[in-house]
Amino acid sequence: MSKVAIVYHSAAGHTAALAQSAAEGVRDAGAEPLLLRLEGDDYAQALEGVRSADAVIFGAPTFMGDLSAGFRAFAEASAKDWYVQAWKDKLAAGFTVSNSPSGDKLNSLTSLALFAAQHGMVWVSTGLLPGTVAGKIGPEDVNRLGSFLGVMAQAENAPADVTPPAGDHKTIRLLGARVAEAARRWKAGSPAAVATAA
Ligand SMILES: Cc1cc2nc3c(=O)[nH]c(=O)nc-3n(C[C@H](O)[C@H](O)[C@H](O)COP(=O)(O)O)c2cc1C
Numbered sequence: 001m002s003k004v005a006i007v008y009h010s011a012a013g014h015t016a017a018l019a020q021s022a023a024e025g026v027r028d029a030g031a032e033p034l035l036l037r038l039e040g041d042d043y044a045q046a047l048e049g050v051r052s053a054d055a056v057i058f059g060a061p062t063f064m065g066d067l068s069a070g071f072r073a074f075a076e077a078s079a080k081d082w083y084v085q086a087w088k089d090k091l092a093a094g095f096t097v098s099n100s101p102s103g104d105k106l107n108s109l110t111s112l113a114l115f116a117a118q119h120g121m122v123w124v125s126t127g128l129l130p131g132t133v134a135g136k137i138g139p140e141d142v143n144r145l146g147s148f149l150g151v152m153a154q155a156e157n158a159p160a161d162v163t164p165p166a167g168d169h170k171t172i173r174l175l176g177a178r179v180a181e182a183a184r185r186w187k188a189g190s191p192a193a194v195a196t197a198a
Pocket residue numbers: 009010011012013014015016061062063064065066097098099100101102103104155
């Protein structure tokens with residue numbers, strides 16, 4: 001069974017709620033989710049969790065147009081693993097949430113993809129057409145904000161049990177399942193053809 005780590009920072013709980021839905025999606029695909037919330041400044045458990053996983057879904061709220069400082073601190077703490085490329089060839093994907101429909105969330109997803117690339121990881125997109133294609137951009141609809149690079153969610157100024165809406169939870173659940181399925185296929189496939197220096 002593949003293991004998918006979900007590493008996330010959340011200040012007010014919206015990212016945390018979305019992480020739970022990502023975990024549901026991982027289970028939908030028959031894989032094991034490992035939820036790792038970033039709190040405080042001890043990242044040993046999160047780093048060990050990433051090392052033990054076949055794939056990792058990174059999540060952070062968008063603060064001031066980029067990843068929250070709580071996530072960035074974890075990214076910087078991963079430098080020792082970066083130096084030996086300990087996460088190389090693991091699959092990676094990402095999600096973010098902010099208050100505005102745009103809120104400059106693309107910048108956060110780009111930061112997550114770049115972070116994964118620095119670690120030599122292989123990025124998995126949403127694989128979802130934008131809701132606009134089917135004329136479905138309501139709160140119940142999948143990929144209502146139309147993102148390919150990773151999942152975008154939008155939360156109102158309300159608690160995490162009422163926002164983001166169901167459509168955003170469905171979207172991140174689908175990403176969880178997609179990453180788990182990709183990890184299963186990736187593990188079952190051929191070993192890397194060319195061995196490179198770690
Ligand atoms: C310091 C700070 C900066 C923020 N910057 C943005 C922003 O740039 N764009 C936006 O749409 N929302 C912004 N927000 C709103 C958060 O992204 C939003 O409340 C999000 O749901 C918080 O996620 P969390 O509950 O997981 O902490 C900001 C909130 C805070 C506290």
